[in-house]
Amino acid sequence: MEYIYKVETHLHTSQASACAVNTGAEMARASKRDGYCAIFVTDHFFNGNTAIRSKHYSWDEKITLFTGGYEDAKKEGEKIGIDVYFGFEYNNNGAEFLVYNYSADKLMEYPGIMTDGIERVLTNIKNGGGFIIHAHPFRNEYYIQNPGRIYPDYVDAVEVINTHNRRKEENARALEYAEKYGLIKFGGSDSHSAHFQEGGMLFPKKPESVKDVTDMARRGECIILGKKYGGD
Numbered sequence: 696m697e698y699i700y701k702v703e704t705h706l707h708t709s710q711a712s713a714c715a716v717n718t719g720a721e722m723a724r725a726s727k728r729d730g731y732c733a734i735f736v737t738d739h740f741f742n743g744n745t746a747i748r749s750k751h752y753s754w755d756e757k758i759t760l761f762t763g764g765y766e767d768a769k770k771e772g773e774k775i776g777i778d779v780y781f782g783f784e785y786n787n788n789g790a791e792f793l794v795y796n797y798s799a800d801k802l803m804e805y806p807g808i809m810t811d812g813i814e815r816v817l818t819n820i821k822n823g824g825g826f827i828i829h830a831h832p833f834r835n836e837y838y839i840q841n842p843g844r845i846y847p848d849y850v851d852a853v854e855v856i857n858t859h860n861r862r863k864e865e866n867a868r869a870l871e872y873a874e875k876y877g878l879i880k881f882g883g884s885d886s887h888s889a890h891f892q893e894g895g896m897l898f899p900k901k902p903e904s905v906k907d908v909t910d911m912a913r914r915g916e917c918i919i920l921g922k923k924y925g926g927d
């Protein structure tokens with residue numbers, strides 16, 4: 696089998712992430728240029744490094760603004776031929792989770808996502824059909840309180856290579872975590888600009904849906920990119 700279909704699982708846009716440099720459309724073009732057939736736009740949610748900061752918006756208005764980077768990427772993707780999926784990166788004091796298959800409409804119905812405890816949030820997302828990946832669980836940076844807090848009973852998958860992590864050990868420990876608990880392995884670039892991306896996953900078949908991606912990952916039908924950032 697040839698693993699030729701490259702997917703970016705973790706990507707930010709400047710419309711919604713304060714730390715990102717390029718717009719959704721620019722990120723879609725850069726990803727196409729770099730050979731990806733699909734991307735997940737996973738902007739920082741309101742409890743992370745969000746670009747949606749005014750207190751004057753209603754919850755629904757905030758969610759609509761939040762999807763701006765995704766919508767921009769999606770529109771461009773339709774023009775240039777790259778699939779764009781909606782996701783978000785939920786933050787709990789530095790423990791961050793990529794969520795797929797949980798729509799803006801579902802977010803509009805769940806403002807309690809900002810105040811519920813983390814176990815309840817993860818449970819509610821799962822019950823709502825969401826797929827949860829613990830992103831860079833062992834990243835150790837100034838903005839993370841208690842790095843290494845894990846939730847093996849609440850997540851589907853672990854990001855075992857994040858090419859944005861600064862230390863190999865952080866990815867090596869994530870891989871150990873996934874293997875110890877039998878969690879699905881994911882990898883991503885955590886890309887914040889159109890400059891370059893080195894991570895993501897390769898699949899033997901072009902995914903036509905979020906479920907295709909998560910099913911192939913579950914079966915281990917994938918190659919996780921960025922080995923040089925990993926532990927062995």
Ligand SMILES: [Zn+2]
Pocket residue numbers: 707712714715739744887
């Ligand atoms: Zn960021």
Ligand SMILES: [Zn+2]
Pocket residue numbers: 705706707784830885
């Ligand atoms: Zn991220």
